[in-house]
Structures are given as C-alpha cells and as structure tokens.
Amino acid sequence: MPEDFNLKSFLADLPPLPGVYRHIDAQGEVLYVGKARDLKRRVSSYFQKTHSSPRIAHMVARVVRVEVTVTRSEAEALLLENNLIKRLKPRYNILFRDDKSYPYLMFSGHEVPRIAYYRGSTSGKGRYFGPYPNAWAVRETIQILQRVFRLRTCEDSVYANRSRPCLLYQIGRCSAPCVDLISKEDYQADVLRATRFLDGHADEVLRDIEQRMQQASRALEFEQAAMLRDQMGALAKVLQQQSMEQVGSEDADIVAVASAGGRVCVNLAMVRGGRHLGDKPFFPTHTNEDSPGDVLAAFVAQHYLDSALPPILVFSHRLPDPGLMRLLAEQKGVKPRVLVRPQGVRKTWLEQAAKNAEMALARVLTESSARAARTLALATELDLDTDEAALDALHIECFDISHTAGEATQASCVVYKHHAMQPSLYRRYNIAGITPGDDYAAMRQVLTRRFSRVADGQAEMPGIVLIDGGKGQVEVARRVFVELGLDTGVIVGVAKGEGRKVGLETLVFADDRPPVALGVESAALMLVAQIRDEAHRFAITGMRAQRAKARNVSRLEEIEGVGARRRQRLLARFGGFSGVVDASIDDLRSVEGISDELAERIYQALR
Missing domain, CATH: 3.30.420.340 (UvrC, RNAse H endonuclease domain)
Structure with a gap:
C-alpha cells in the first residue's frame, strides 16, 4: 500500500451503505469493480487473512488503493457497477463483449404500414416485435409475413411514387397497396392479423382466414377464396414447422452456461409469442475459477440492464445471489418468473440451449487452438517470445x-x-x-x-x-x-x-x-x-x-439543368443516389421542378 493510503483507517471510515467499490493497482489500473449492499462489510472482507480463491488472493496482493462511491440504493449500485465494468473492462471482472443492439421487426407508423428489419430505439412511431437474437431470425420472419399476409417492405418514398406493381406483387409476396390493388382497410386488416400472429395467436388468425374463405366461396368469389386458401395453407405450413415449439403466446429467454478447455459459453435462446427465434452464444473473458452460477449472474446483470426483461427466464444454473433478480426487477419495472428446473417444452428448450452452448464452445475451442498454433508458428519464425501469455x-x-x-x-x-x-x-x-x-x-x-x-x-x-x-x-x-x-x-x-x-x-x-x-x-x-x-x-x-460517394454526387452535378436545389429534392424524394438511379421517368417527373424533358435527360444520363 502507498504511504498516503492507510488501509486500516480507510476500512474503519467506510459507511455501512450501498455503493460501488474499485480495487486499483500501483499503475492506476482498475483491477476489479463490485457492488455492495453494505460497503464496509464487503470491502473489509477482501482484506481478511483467508480468501475465497487463489484468484482473489492474487488480485488483493496487487491492490494499493480502493475507491468507493455511495449510492442511494443497491439497485442504483448495480447500474453503476455495470456501467463501470463496460467502460473500464477490469481484468478480474467477468466481461461480456459489448455487441450491437439487438434487431427488431418493425411495423412502420405509416397509414399503410411496411414491415422492416430495424435496429435502434423502439420509442418511435410504429410497432416493434423482438428483440431477435440475430438478423437472420428477423429476415426469416419477414419472409413468413410476406408469404402469408403479403405485406409491403418498400421504403415510403418508393411506395408514394409507384405507378405500377413491383416484382413482389408478381410473385405473390405483396398485395400492392401502392397502386390500390387492395384497399387501405383490407391491407390494415392483414397487418392486424400479422401482429396477432406475432403475438402468439396464430390459431385464432388461421380460423379467421378459414371463415373468410368459406364466406367468399359461398358468395361465388372464387378468386378471393383461392387466395385465402393459399394464405391459409402457407400459415398452416408455418405452424406445422413450429408445432414442437409452441407454448401459448409467452415470451421467454433461455440461458444455458457450458464450460470446457478453460473457456465458457453462455447461450441465449429467445422465445417471443411462443415462437423459438433462435440462439446467440456469448464467450466471456476473465472467467478463471468462476462457477457457472457466477458467470450466469454476470451475464444476467450486464445483459438485462440494456435489454428487455421477458416475463419468463429459464436458467441452466441457480444464481448465487437471488437478490440480483429483485434489483433487476426494480430497475426494469418487470418481475420475471425464474425457472431452473423447467418441465415440458421449456425443459426441451433448455436442453437444446445447453446443447447449442456445448457445440458453440467446441467450435470456438477448435478455432482458437488453430489460431494459437499459427501465432506460435509466426513468433517462432521471427524469434519472438513464445511464452503462452x-x-x-x-x-x-x-x-x-x-x-x-x-x-x-x-x-x-x-x-x-x-x-x-x-x-x-x-x-x-x-x-x-x-x-x-x-x-x-x-x-x-x-x-x-x-x-x-x-x-x-x-x-x-x-x-x-x-x-x-x-x-x-x-x-x-x-x-x-x-x-x-x-x-x-x-x-x-x-x-x-x-x-x-x-x-x-x-x-x-x-x-x-x-x-x-x-x-x-x-x-x-x-x-x-x-x-x-x-x-x-x-x-x-x-x-x-469514398470514390462512389464522390462520383455519385458529381454524376448528378454533370447533368444539365440539375442544380443544387433540384439535386437535393431528388435525393430527398428517392432516399439517396441509388433510389434516383432506380427511378422511372414517371417517378422522376413527379418531383417538383423536374419537367418531362429533364426527367428523360436524368434517366438517360444515369444509365
């Protein structure tokens, strides 16, 4: 300890209040960040004669200073602790790599809503479903909604300027509301059915389509009846593929921890509206000597402070501190039901999540071994230090x-x-x-x-x-x-x-x-x-x-009659240069200030 830091006096002055503590070494590096319900008791426990593990003993031997921050509650301490862990990345904390935000499926707030892949804040207009574990799961769901409900995916600027149906209408993936081949009321009804499907009420939607098909048949509207028959068949096929996954309309996360070869994998499986959306593996660092329960607790704290907390959580191991879920519930305003020994289909989900964790871990270990061998080979060729560290x-x-x-x-x-x-x-x-x-x-x-x-x-x-x-x-x-x-x-x-x-x-x-x-x-x-x-x-x-950006702007500038204002209007209307390139002559002439002659000139110049 440095001379200006009196450990005995410091520990004596610590308050028995909630807060966050930071262990710091001689170089000023933060070694460990922790939270405590009682700072005095928790921090003092590190400086006893015996330690819970060799790893803790090794860390404490390097500590020269401790800093603390008192908080108003343990929940506030949890929030501060994880913000500091993510920012400082202390070497003795279990760390999960910060990832991009999870993707969502979005129904836009347009009067004729589009469905789209979306990342970002969900506070805007429209309705958001998810989060999904990966982009593939979102795009697969979009394909299902296109196939069954024929919903549009085009940008609003494209929708507003269509003069004839696009290819998606031709292949039966869109009902072409852009050119009024379906009324807004009927399209909005399809949107409602799609959201009911995503909410887990697929059987109800199927019965509704069947009734409408029978009504159309009785009214001798055979073309409409055939379309509804195909829609019902597509939906029934989707439900058949997912029959082993359905449990009502619940949302749940399944989290399984596997360890091998000195590495740990935490596998997160997501269920939304009763549909299993897929898995996402995480590979934390600094997990030496930590139990699966400790790793699970670190994941739960770091993950769910930034992500939605579903009503049901299925874990492969018990959390060492049951109070963690109470703190998270206080922060998120949701009190989830936690299952460690699930039954029925939830047990199947957990078994599959654990199997996927083991497979992902085996794959990473194989790849890691091969990469380490290549690093060793290069270090050997260049006469560098070949020590493992x-x-x-x-x-x-x-x-x-x-x-x-x-x-x-x-x-x-x-x-x-x-x-x-x-x-x-x-x-x-x-x-x-x-x-x-x-x-x-x-x-x-x-x-x-x-x-x-x-x-x-x-x-x-x-x-x-x-x-x-x-x-x-x-x-x-x-x-x-x-x-x-x-x-x-x-x-x-x-x-x-x-x-x-x-x-x-x-x-x-x-x-x-x-x-x-x-x-x-x-x-x-x-x-x-x-x-x-x-x-x-x-x-x-x-x-x-960089080249494309420079060239695209210059290509519009080179067209006679397209000044700065017209160029701005074109880019705004079609959402960028590629949209201008894809626009037809009719689309171009619909822009303010673009005459028939200029529209044709732009069309030809960009080809």
Whole structure:
C-alpha cells in the first residue's frame, strides 16, 4: 500500500451503505469493480487473512488503493457497477463483449404500414416485435409475413411514387397497396392479423382466414377464396414447422452456461409469442475459477440492464445471489418468473440451449487452438517470445494502401491480437497532399500519423508491423521509424511472389536480417496472408465507398439543368443516389421542378 493510503483507517471510515467499490493497482489500473449492499462489510472482507480463491488472493496482493462511491440504493449500485465494468473492462471482472443492439421487426407508423428489419430505439412511431437474437431470425420472419399476409417492405418514398406493381406483387409476396390493388382497410386488416400472429395467436388468425374463405366461396368469389386458401395453407405450413415449439403466446429467454478447455459459453435462446427465434452464444473473458452460477449472474446483470426483461427466464444454473433478480426487477419495472428446473417444452428448450452452448464452445475451442498454433508458428519464425501469455498478447498491425488510378486514396490499418482479428481497433486514413498514385508517399503519411502517437507515448507499440509491400515500402517504413526514434526490428514487409501466387510470398525486414520464404505449407505464412488480405479488403471497401460517394454526387452535378436545389429534392424524394438511379421517368417527373424533358435527360444520363 502507498504511504498516503492507510488501509486500516480507510476500512474503519467506510459507511455501512450501498455503493460501488474499485480495487486499483500501483499503475492506476482498475483491477476489479463490485457492488455492495453494505460497503464496509464487503470491502473489509477482501482484506481478511483467508480468501475465497487463489484468484482473489492474487488480485488483493496487487491492490494499493480502493475507491468507493455511495449510492442511494443497491439497485442504483448495480447500474453503476455495470456501467463501470463496460467502460473500464477490469481484468478480474467477468466481461461480456459489448455487441450491437439487438434487431427488431418493425411495423412502420405509416397509414399503410411496411414491415422492416430495424435496429435502434423502439420509442418511435410504429410497432416493434423482438428483440431477435440475430438478423437472420428477423429476415426469416419477414419472409413468413410476406408469404402469408403479403405485406409491403418498400421504403415510403418508393411506395408514394409507384405507378405500377413491383416484382413482389408478381410473385405473390405483396398485395400492392401502392397502386390500390387492395384497399387501405383490407391491407390494415392483414397487418392486424400479422401482429396477432406475432403475438402468439396464430390459431385464432388461421380460423379467421378459414371463415373468410368459406364466406367468399359461398358468395361465388372464387378468386378471393383461392387466395385465402393459399394464405391459409402457407400459415398452416408455418405452424406445422413450429408445432414442437409452441407454448401459448409467452415470451421467454433461455440461458444455458457450458464450460470446457478453460473457456465458457453462455447461450441465449429467445422465445417471443411462443415462437423459438433462435440462439446467440456469448464467450466471456476473465472467467478463471468462476462457477457457472457466477458467470450466469454476470451475464444476467450486464445483459438485462440494456435489454428487455421477458416475463419468463429459464436458467441452466441457480444464481448465487437471488437478490440480483429483485434489483433487476426494480430497475426494469418487470418481475420475471425464474425457472431452473423447467418441465415440458421449456425443459426441451433448455436442453437444446445447453446443447447449442456445448457445440458453440467446441467450435470456438477448435478455432482458437488453430489460431494459437499459427501465432506460435509466426513468433517462432521471427524469434519472438513464445511464452503462452506473450503469444496471447502479441499485437500485430498491418498497413495497406488502396486507390483507383490515384483517385480516393486510402490507407488501412487492421489489428491482430489474442489470436484473432480485432475489428473494433481497425482504422482507415484518408490520404491527401500527395501525387496521385504515389504509394510510397501514401505509406509514409499513414505510418507517420500512426506512429507519431507511439513516439509521444499516446499509443501502444505493436510487436509486429506488417507492410503490404516489398523492399521499397519497407524502406519507407524504416525511414519513418528512424525519424521517430522507434525500433525498426518490428517492421516486416510481405513481398508478393512470382505471378503474385498465394504461398510464394517472402518476408522482408527493415534491419539486417535476410528475406525469409516460408513456403506454401507454413502455418506462419497462413497467418501473415490472413492479416494481409484483411488489410487489403478493409482498404478496398473504404476506397470504393469514398470514390462512389464522390462520383455519385458529381454524376448528378454533370447533368444539365440539375442544380443544387433540384439535386437535393431528388435525393430527398428517392432516399439517396441509388433510389434516383432506380427511378422511372414517371417517378422522376413527379418531383417538383423536374419537367418531362429533364426527367428523360436524368434517366438517360444515369444509365
């Protein structure tokens, strides 16, 4: 402990109130964040002679300071604890990777609602169903609704400017309300049936369609009766496929924990309206010595503070602290029913979720083992530290340049760490102020911008800096590093082989080491090629997006008669440049300020 921190006095002064505590080491790094109903009792327990596990003992040995924040309630402490865990990522907390928000299926607030895949806040107009575990589950549901209820999916701007039915009407996936082939009242009735179906009242919807079919038949409206017969058949087929899944109209989450090979998988299965929507596996870090119940508790706290809490939760293990659900219920305003030993179909759901967790974990362990072997092979070839911890921490950055004849030049930087690519750490750099097509100048610019921060102590120095290029590019990198006072031994160039064939690449170095040809079968070369190809892909996509953006605007500007105001109206009406390209002459002439002649000129110019 530092001299200015008196542990005995600190513990004596702690209040017996709810709050959050943070264990901090000599470097100022937060090692662990926890919540407590009674701060005095909880924090004092860490500094007893015996500890609950070697891991806790190891952490406490590094603690030099403890900080606490008193809260008004334990529920408020729970919220603060998880916000700090997500922001600080302490090494002794169980961490679940922050993911994108879960997708929803949306019925828009339009008078003729569209169905759409949606991510984001659900406070806007319209009705939202979900959340769904993944995008595939949403799109599969949209296809079912199109097939059974023939609901539109087009943007409102497209809907407002249709002059004839689209292809979806031709293949029986939309009833074409855009051109009044179905009345608004009848379409809205189909929307209501679709929402009833998603709410779990599929049998009721099926009976309603059957009655309408019989009425149409009695009224000799055979075409309408045939359409309803097909609709009923499509819905019956969907229900038959899901007959093993139906339990009324309930919403439930099933959470199963599996562990093997030092890794843990938490598998989340979602049931909405009685329909099993699919699974999503999570792989937390920092789970050494933690029981399945501890991992489950960490997942429940971190996941449900940001996600909807369903009325039923089915868990594979008991929570160590039953008070956790009480705190969550207080925060979310929902008191779920928690089942640990479910019966009937819920038991089947849990068994399947556990099986899927085991399968996902086996897959990750296999992939992780293969990735670790490639990292070891590369470290061995480059005479780097091959200790397990050093290999896991090996930080590789790869740089590539991309442009088209000098246009829209971009540099990419991709990162490999912990035996995997790290997309959240990727960076793109727009290159300016150079002669178009000068790749050496572009490489010099990006390396100077990136490693000036390393030289200033503001960023971490990678263990390997891969350069997609041969001696020329490596020499550029060497000069930049010399100017910045950095170690040139980390620079490795990837020179393409004869005919640019994969497997014939040579590693080129910035120091006195001779070039190395690893060979087609080399695991080290497989890793280098993977990282290099990812850098190339990332640079290409960025360059194309930048080029397309510049070209699209200029293509409209080049059309005689299309000034800034008309261009703005076109882009607003059709939702962007691609919408303008897809518009017909009739669609274009419907825009204010666009004459028949100008509409035809725009139509031809964009083709």
